[in-house]
Amino acid sequence: MQTTQITFEDFKLNRQLLNAIEEAGYSxxxxxxxxxxxxxxxGHDVLGIAQTGTGKTAAYSLPLLMKIKYAQGVHARALILAPTRELVMQITSAIKQFSQYTDxxxxxLFGGVGTKAQIEGIESGVDIIVATPGRFMDLYLKEIVVVKHLTTLVLDEADKMMDMxxxxxxxxxxxxxxxxxxxxLFSATFADKVERLSFEFLEFPTRIEVTPQATAAEMVEQVLYELPNFGTxxxxxxxxxxSSDEFKRVLIFTRSREIAGFVYKYLLRKVVPEEEIRVIHANKGQNTRTNAMEAFKEGSVRVLVATDVASRGIDITEVSHVFNFDVPLIYEDYVHRIGRTGRANNIGKAITFMTMxxxxxxxxxxxxxRTEIPQKPLPADLEILTTPKPEQQEMLREIDxxxxxxxxxFLGAFHEKKKIYPTRIKPEKKGQKEGRRGSGTGSGKGSSRSKRR
Structure with a gap:
């Protein structure tokens, strides 16, 4: 029995939206x-559990645009909240693309830049606001944003918002x-905290889970390398x-901006030409980050080094490789990081470096x-460095x-050593004192004379 393939026409979207969808290349x-x-x-409340790169922005923005239909009044009727500036910009770009044939x-609204242009945008009339929570509340408290006309509220990447x-x-x-x-409410994972939020936020929601929660993208080949230290x-x-032929467009994730800066400078010095590499993290200005993202998206930049500030704000279909230079400590971020590759039915590769x-x-x-990451042997001709003692001790403390x-x-290796040391000394001292008391004059006087000497 043959099933009929659903098309966007079946959703009874208006012609302006269908034309924009077709132009965007969605079939x-x-x-x-x-x-x-x-x-x-x-009109249902919806809880959507879906990986990045599965098209969830269009999943909520298309029916939202259909609901709004056309520009009306001055104040916003829909609010979309997202955790990072990059994701806010990505969502806004997608909505503007879909609504290009409407008014x-x-x-x-996001931080890191001045408020003047954003305030002007609101005051000239707005139908949809896409914002980070911090900047939105700032402008609300200044009475720039009016909320009484809102009929739709969307939380995108809810798990990350809670982590932040x-x-x-x-x-x-x-x-x-x-x-x-x-x-x-949309989230890549359905952790306990997200479930608690859904109880506060949603009324009788319909839950949609298109893939098992927090599973890694199917189009991504995952590889794990075990390495002894930072230098290796x-x-x-x-x-x-x-190999620039294989590693065509590479995203490297680090745990901190200091490490991101070091990796960027080292690669710039050793292997990647200046025009082909950029670095983005929270200390970089918004314009610098935006320009770096655009250059990476266009393909003029081959390597982008980033902290997790970028793990959810990049919608680029041709990222060939994602490197986890550092393993993320918020485990769900692993899913978001590797979700930057293997998008739009392209095969991608995620490479993770692991120390002990x-x-x-x-x-x-x-x-x-819910799967084991395959481990790969190190290349035979790779230079493996000796681990410096401070780094070795730091890793051992971390394991403890x-x-x-x-x-x-569990007391830990370092703790046990400290505890053993004084117990060896004390009996010896006690024995010495007892020996002095037993030889010679009265115990009290002998003891005090010994002290005076």
């Missing part, structure tokens, strides 16, 4: 779009927006990136993604902390 809905669009059109007005500490702003926002509204990680990264202190985190990640986390009674 058929993705699974999340197929399930979410009819439910949102019917619907969309304004993006936005929960107080979100709770405050839920108090100020109209009670009668449609709520849509740098050597392996340099070794692999020498990272093995604990890898086991936790494998539990979340991990064991203590799993077993609070």
């Amino acid at each position: 058929k809905p993705t699974p999340i779009q197929e399930q979410a669009i009819p439910l949102i059109q019917a 619907i007005r969309t304004v993006a 500490g936005f929960m107080p702003q979100i709770r405050r926002m839920l108090e100020i927006v109209p009670r009668k509204r449609q709520n849509l 990680k740098i050597n392996l990264l340099t070794y692999l990136l020498q 202190a990272d093995a604990y985190h890898i086991r936790k990640i494998e539990k979340i993604i 902390a991990q064991k203590r986390k799993e077993d609070p009674t």
